[in-house]
Amino acid sequence: MRAGSGLAGWRLSHLPHSIFAFFLVFLLASLWVPRFFSPGNLSTLLLQASILIILSIGMSLVLIAGGIDLSMGGVLSMCGVIMALCLRDGVHVFAAILIGLASGGLFGLLNGLCVTRMKVPAFIATFGSMGIAQSIANTLSGKRTIYWESGSHSSVLDFLGGNIIRVEFGPEASMTFYIPFLVLLTVVVVGCIIFLFKKTVLGSYAFAIGENEETARLCGIATRRWTILLYMISGMLASLAALLVLIRTNSMQPTSGDGLEFQAVVAAVLGGNALEGGKGSLYGAIFGALTLYVVRNSLTLKGIDTSTTMIVIGAVLVGGMVLNELAARHERGLSRKG
Amino acid sequence: MTPLLRFQRITKIFPGVKALDDVSLDLRAGEVHVIVGENGAGKSTLMKILSGVYAPDGGELILKGEIIRRNSPRISEQMGIAMIYQELTLIPELSVADNIFLGHEIRKGFLVNRAAMEERTESLLASIGVQVPPRTLLKNLSIANQQMIEITKALSKNARIIVFDEPTSSLTSAEIAELFRIIAALREKGVGMFYISHRLEEIFEIGDRVTIMRDGKRINTSAIAETGMDQVVEGIAGRRIENVYNRSSTEKGDILLDVRDLSGAAFKNVSLRVRSGEIVGLAGLVGSGRSEVARAAFGIDPCTGGEVFARGEKMPRNNPQALSRKGIAFLPEDRKREGLALSLPIRENAVISALHRLNPGGIIRRRKERSVVRDYVDKLEISTPTVEKLANFLSGGTQQKVVLAKWLITKAHTFIFDEPTRGIDIGSKSSIYSLMDELTRQGAGILMISSELPEVLGMSDRVYVMAQGRLAGELSREEADHYAVIQLAFSRPEATA
Numbered sequence: 001m002r003a004g005s006g007l008a009g010w011r012l013s014h015l016p017h018s019i020f021a022f023f024l025v026f027l028l029a030s031l032w033v034p035r036f037f038s039p040g041n042l043s044t045l046l047l048q049a050s051i052l053i054i055l056s057i058g059m060s061l062v063l064i065a066g067g068i069d070l071s072m073g074g075v076l077s078m079c080g081v082i083m084a085l086c087l088r089d090g091v092h093v094f095a096a097i098l099i100g101l102a103s104g105g106l107f108g109l110l111n112g113l114c115v116t117r118m119k120v121p122a123f124i125a126t127f128g129s130m131g132i133a134q135s136i137a138n139t140l141s142g143k144r145t146i147y148w149e150s151g152s153h154s155s156v157l158d159f160l161g162g163n164i165i166r167v168e169f170g171p172e173a174s175m176t177f178y179i180p181f182l183v184l185l186t187v188v189v190v191g192c193i194i195f196l197f198k199k200t201v202l203g204s205y206a207f208a209i210g211e212n213e214e215t216a217r218l219c220g221i222a223t224r225r226w227t228i229l230l231y232m233i234s235g236m237l238a239s240l241a242a243l244l245v246l247i248r249t250n251s252m253q254p255t256s257g258d259g260l261e262f263q264a265v266v267a268a269v270l271g272g273n274a275l276e277g278g279k280g281s282l283y284g285a286i287f288g289a290l291t292l293y294v295v296r297n298s299l300t301l302k303g304i305d306t307s308t309t310m311i312v313i314g315a316v317l318v319g320g321m322v323l324n325e326l327a328a329r330h331e332r333g334l335s336r337k338g
Numbered sequence: 339m340t341p342l343l344r345f346q347r348i349t350k351i352f353p354g355v356k357a358l359d360d361v362s363l364d365l366r367a368g369e370v371h372v373i374v375g376e377n378g379a380g381k382s383t384l385m386k387i388l389s390g391v392y393a394p395d396g397g398e399l400i401l402k403g404e405i406i407r408r409n410s411p412r413i414s415e416q417m418g419i420a421m422i423y424q425e426l427t428l429i430p431e432l433s434v435a436d437n438i439f440l441g442h443e444i445r446k447g448f449l450v451n452r453a454a455m456e457e458r459t460e461s462l463l464a465s466i467g468v469q470v471p472p473r474t475l476l477k478n479l480s481i482a483n484q485q486m487i488e489i490t491k492a493l494s495k496n497a498r499i500i501v502f503d504e505p506t507s508s509l510t511s512a513e514i515a516e517l518f519r520i521i522a523a524l525r526e527k528g529v530g531m532f533y534i535s536h537r538l539e540e541i542f543e544i545g546d547r548v549t550i551m552r553d554g555k556r557i558n559t560s561a562i563a564e565t566g567m568d569q570v571v572e573g574i575a576g577r578r579i580e581n582v583y584n585r586s587s588t589e590k591g592d593i594l595l596d597v598r599d600l601s602g603a604a605f606k607n608v609s610l611r612v613r614s615g616e617i618v619g620l621a622g623l624v625g626s627g628r629s630e631v632a633r634a635a636f637g638i639d640p641c642t643g644g645e646v647f648a649r650g651e652k653m654p655r656n657n658p659q660a661l662s663r664k665g666i667a668f669l670p671e672d673r674k675r676e677g678l679a680l681s682l683p684i685r686e687n688a689v690i691s692a693l694h695r696l697n698p699g700g701i702i703r704r705r706k707e708r709s710v711v712r713d714y715v716d717k718l719e720i721s722t723p724t725v726e727k728l729a730n731f732l733s734g735g736t737q738q739k740v741v742l743a744k745w746l747i748t749k750a751h752t753f754i755f756d757e758p759t760r761g762i763d764i765g766s767k768s769s770i771y772s773l774m775d776e777l778t779r780q781g782a783g784i785l786m787i788s789s790e791l792p793e794v795l796g797m798s799d800r801v802y803v804m805a806q807g808r809l810a811g812e813l814s815r816e817e818a819d820h821y822a823v824i825q826l827a828f829s830r831p832e833a834t835a
Contacts, residue, residue, distance in 0.1 A: 204436050208429045213426040218389075219441035220412045243470045279431050 016284030041176030056267035058237035067278025074133030079239035084252035108235025113230030194198030210277030349396035375551035420492030430477035583796025600644030619798030667745035735766020
């Protein structure tokens with residue numbers, strides 16, 4: 001008998017594994033890394049992780065449906081540059097944001113069309129569009145960071161960049177806990193996506209398409225349209241992440257999105273999303289992203305070179321895969337027993 | 339009375355093959371119309387035309403007196419036509435209710451009304467007498483229950499025509515009885531059903547009329563009551579098959595495989611022996627632990643206790659390579675996933691376990707491989723123009739022979755067959771049986787796990803029966819009959835262990 005088997009139907013192992021991974025690394029970091037468990041650092045961590053949370057939610061949606069969206073980083077760069085250029089040239093801030101979101105959606109549409117109509121494997125199609133989007137970002141920006149004059153839009157940007165909660169525990173900056181508006185925005189957006197996923201047909205269809213597209217089609221699901229929609233959501237989430245980057249840094253580097261799609265895959269996989277589709281969890285991806293940022297943040301605080309962090313992230317990805325496989329084996333063992 | 343549905347002179351041509359040739363057939367409300375024929379006879383193609391997956395090249399589909407001009411899976415579904423495929427089409431990560439309503443959810447605005455779906459699921463399941471909580475994830479159900487969910491799904495769409503394509507291939511006798519009860523209930527409701535099966539004895543139990551197909555043509559349609567088994571078998575094969583089970587008596591020799599007190603997750607203290615020259619049947623209900631014992635004995639699944647001896651030598655645990663080196667072969671139930679690499683040709687599949695022996699030094703010698711494989715292709719009468727044909731394009735029976743060839747090339751002497759003839763047409767079945775007989779005459783030993791009782795009784799020299807993870811009993815060929823096996827399979831061996 002295993003411990004906890006008395007709770008029929010509910011098992012700890014049914015939770016996304018990244019939740020345990022998150023609590024583990026959080027505990028270790030709090031114990032071993034000085035200044036990690038301080039209000040200021042946790043606030044920074046939350047803000048940094050928000051960008052990846054948004055990306056990994058988009059990535060998970062596509063992964064569950066059996067695809068992958070490698071263009072997210074490139075699209076982030078491109079949309080950020082487009083929005084920044086609009087702001088620099090005095091376009092109204094809301095118009096700029098809409099243009100940015102529309103560009104992301106458009107790239108998602110192209111990805112979706114490529115995958116569903118042209119039958120290009122998702123890996124190749126989105127890999128290609130990553131290059132295209134990144135080139136557009138480089139060309140439009142002249143490979144230089146874009147700044148803008150403060151003007152009529154600064155009040156809106158200042159508001160978006162501000163904090164909704166601010167509690168001072170002490171005089172130093174590290175003792176101030178704050179929740180930026182951007183974190184709230186992330187919570188709202190992610191909440192909406194999860195709501196759509198659970199309460200509309202979106203979630204069931206994504207799982208069905210990822211499990212077996214032919215079956216989904218025979219069930220009368222317009223699989224192509226739903227796949228395209230999922231890529232569009234993913235593209236728009238990438239452009240939303242670009243908005244976060246832009247507001248947080250008050251400027252836009254054309255290389256901001258570099259490698260973020262990779263981190264999004266890592267977060268999603270840590271969260272139990274399988275590359276072969278048909279299974280996964282959005283909550284898992286959120287905790288995957290948080291886990292990753294706890295690791296990155298701790299390394300930075302320890303003064304470890306940023307180029308080393310990729311080694312750790314790569315190791316976390318492979319480790320996450322191993323964890324998923326072990327958990328799956330464990331589950332198979334349990335079900336055989338029943 | 340106009341029939342519910344009529345196929346009117348349907349023809350369908352695939353490149354190089356006339357899959358359907360001028361087939362006319364009708365279906366009445368409230369009847370079970372059985373369609374039989376070998377693999378490739380055109381049954382599935384005909385059903386795919388009904389469901390709108392294929393468009394016919396000639397002829398018409400007439401539903402309640404109206405010609406259907408446009409068809410697609412979606413349209414046929416709206417017309418009340420449902421398919422229960424051999425491979426289940428359910429999504430493991432979704433709940434029972436979500437699966438049943440997949441593609442036609444009950445909505446409240448743009449939201450899914452889960453409460454209503456679960457309630458409706460419960461009443462649908464109750465109407466066919468199945469008890470499964472609607473929120474259970476599908477992956478946690480048994481295959482039999484998953485099939486009941488598939489039927490419930492058809493009912494939820496108010497299906498008036500249901501096609502069953504080999505519905506019983508993964509069910510045990512008790513589950514089949516349950517399925518037949520549900521089919522009878524559907525008949526009462528006036529649902530018209532096509533029933534495709536390779537198990538001929540079933541046809542007489544459940545069918546009202548039977549249509550025999552061969553080579554894309556309809557051979558004959560007649561009422562079951564006026565049809566004999568011989569007539570059906572003869573019609574399918576196009577020739578008279580005397581007896582499919584031609585087991586000759588063989589010399590029994592040394593113990594080849596000796597399993598002692600093996601325990602695992604799904605079974606406990608199972609001991610069994612296979613001698614040279616012997617076919618040993620392993621029977622029992624699905625879930626009784628039959629396959630699990632065999633898999634654990636071969637070292638694929640972990641075991642928690644007990645020992646396995648091959649030719650008197652103790653085998654290490656969890657090490658299939660060690661057993662296969664000692665000449666024990668395992669032919670899994672799921673040939674497509676576990677027995678073959680579908681994208682590789684016959685030759686590469688056949689030599690894959692004997693690469694070291696055939697190619698000493700590690701350099702592949704294709705010509706030698708080809709001649710060895712050709713030898714076995716001839717011996718096993720594998721019907722293929724070339725040994726380079728991809729496994730994917732072979733029929734179920736031929737695939738099974740290729741898996742067998744793979745083990746014969748490794749010089750195996752003990753064969754564990756898990757459901758050797760599942761999904762294989764009757765012509766190929768009898769040639770698989772002949773091969774098994776031939777192997778034992780040459781001194782091989784066979785352990786055969788099967789859900790098909792006639793197969794177990796017809797082929798085995800001895801039969802072990804399992805129930806609830808225990809060995810319920812052992813029967814000699816003389817003792818073994820339907821009654822004895824079923825009695826053991828339904829017994830509760832816990833008390834005696």
